[in-house]
Amino acid sequence: MADELKRRLVVGLESSPKYIPFSYKYDEVGSRLQKESCEHVHDYYVTASEVSILQNSAQDIIPNVPNDLTLVDIGSGDCSKTRFVIDELIKRQNTLAFYPLDISGEFLMKAVTKLKEEYGDLLTIHPIVSDFMHELDQLRQIKGTKLILWIGSIFNQSYEDQISTLRLISTIMTDQCQLAFSADITLSRDAVLKAYNDDGGYKRRINLNGISRLNREEGSMIDLDKFSYHLDFIRNTHPEYMSYVRAFIEAKEDVQYPIPGLGIDLTMKKGEHLYLHEGTGLSCKYTLEQLQTIVEKAGLRLAGTLIDKEKHAVFCRCVTK
Numbered sequence: 001m002a003d004e005l006k007r008r009l010v011v012g013l014e015s016s017p018k019y020i021p022f023s024y025k026y027d028e029v030g031s032r033l034q035k036e037s038c039e040h041v042h043d044y045y046v047t048a049s050e051v052s053i054l055q056n057s058a059q060d061i062i063p064n065v066p067n068d069l070t071l072v073d074i075g076s077g078d079c080s081k082t083r084f085v086i087d088e089l090i091k092r093q094n095t096l097a098f099y100p101l102d103i104s105g106e107f108l109m110k111a112v113t114k115l116k117e118e119y120g121d122l123l124t125i126h127p128i129v130s131d132f133m134h135e136l137d138q139l140r141q142i143k144g145t146k147l148i149l150w151i152g153s154i155f156n157q158s159y160e161d162q163i164s165t166l167r168l169i170s171t172i173m174t175d176q177c178q179l180a181f182s183a184d185i186t187l188s189r190d191a192v193l194k195a196y197n198d199d200g201g202y203k204r205r206i207n208l209n210g211i212s213r214l215n216r217e218e219g220s221m222i223d224l225d226k227f228s229y230h231l232d233f234i235r236n237t238h239p240e241y242m243s244y245v246r247a248f249i250e251a252k253e254d255v256q257y258p259i260p261g262l263g264i265d266l267t268m269k270k271g272e273h274l275y276l277h278e279g280t281g282l283s284c285k286y287t288l289e290q291l292q293t294i295v296e297k298a299g300l301r302l303a304g305t306l307i308d309k310e311k312h313a314v315f316c317r318c319v320t321k
């Protein structure tokens with residue numbers, strides 16, 4: 001595992017309160033669970049809403065420029081939603097250079113193999129395995145006009161990280177480039193709790209995959225039966241904040257588990273919480289005003305929004321100021 005990720009894990013597990021960085025749950029297992037949850041959790045409205053926007057309005061996400069565009073997909077996953085934009089761009093310009101970037105390397109390479117089989121010479125793919133919060137150098141080298149997608153990801157970072165990642169993305173943009181990122185605008189507590197407490201337990205398994213991965217890769221033997229799992233929705237419509245889901249495990253008794261791969265012990269008192277994300281929450285929800293504030297704090301300009309019929313999701317089109 002990359003030293004930086006290990007360092008962040010140690011920081012999280014030694015913080016007060018303790019946490020596991022959100023992106024750690026995205027190994028091969030976590031990415032597969034994420035994909036399955038999108039297919040099987042019908043109450044998880046975000047995917048359907050994002051897909052409906054892309055299906056109906058992919059052309060409105062593409063900037064109207066005379067030259068060919070290069071497509072960048074940050075946190076691309078299996079690229080299934082991206083295909084709507086790929087298809088639209090190939091219709092316009094016949095061929096397309098495509099740069100998907102994801103931290104989950106094996107999963108990304110499988111997706112790339114599938115895309116290559118399907119699109120052949122129409123699509124030239126340059127996969128990048130990297131952490132979008134820290135490292136976008138390879139994308140900065142791309143010449144020409146870029147359409148950058150960041151789908152299904154911003155809402156899984158802390159407020160500060162959302163702004164700093166957007167600011168980092170802005171450093172790979174010229175005044176011709178456009179960024180389109182999706183966000184969840186659902187503020188109904190019932191709808192949110194239904195979506196994240198699914199009967200099949202997909203969301204729970206995804207959230208707990210960080211712990212299971214510590215056991216698989218770092219030699220720990222953390223027994224999840226010694227913890228209870230909790231999930232809540234915190235609604236906050238202040239213009240300079242957001243609503244969010246909070247997920248944590250609580251120790252049912254005092255526990256101590258060595259984590260040999262990290263050289264530390266996980267020691268928790270009865271009743272202590274371990275958060276399954278950094279920052280206050282994950283799966284954040286926004287008002288449009290809150291999104292506009294985040295975009296502006298990152299030094300970008302919100303050029304337009306696309307919202308689905310159910311008003312669950314939005315694509316924000318952003319340009320440089």
Ligand SMILES: C[S@@+](CC[C@H](N)C(=O)[O-])C[C@H]1O[C@@H](n2cnc3c(N)ncnc32)[C@H](O)[C@@H]1O
Pocket residue numbers: 022023026031034074075076077078079080081101102103104130131132133150151152153
């Ligand atoms: C919720 S999924 C979204 C996937 C895809 N864009 C979609 O909408 O279906 C988040 C994706 O971001 C990736 N990811 C999470 N944290 C990351 C990071 N720090 N750097 C790069 N990729 C990351 C995960 O591996 C995962 O594929």
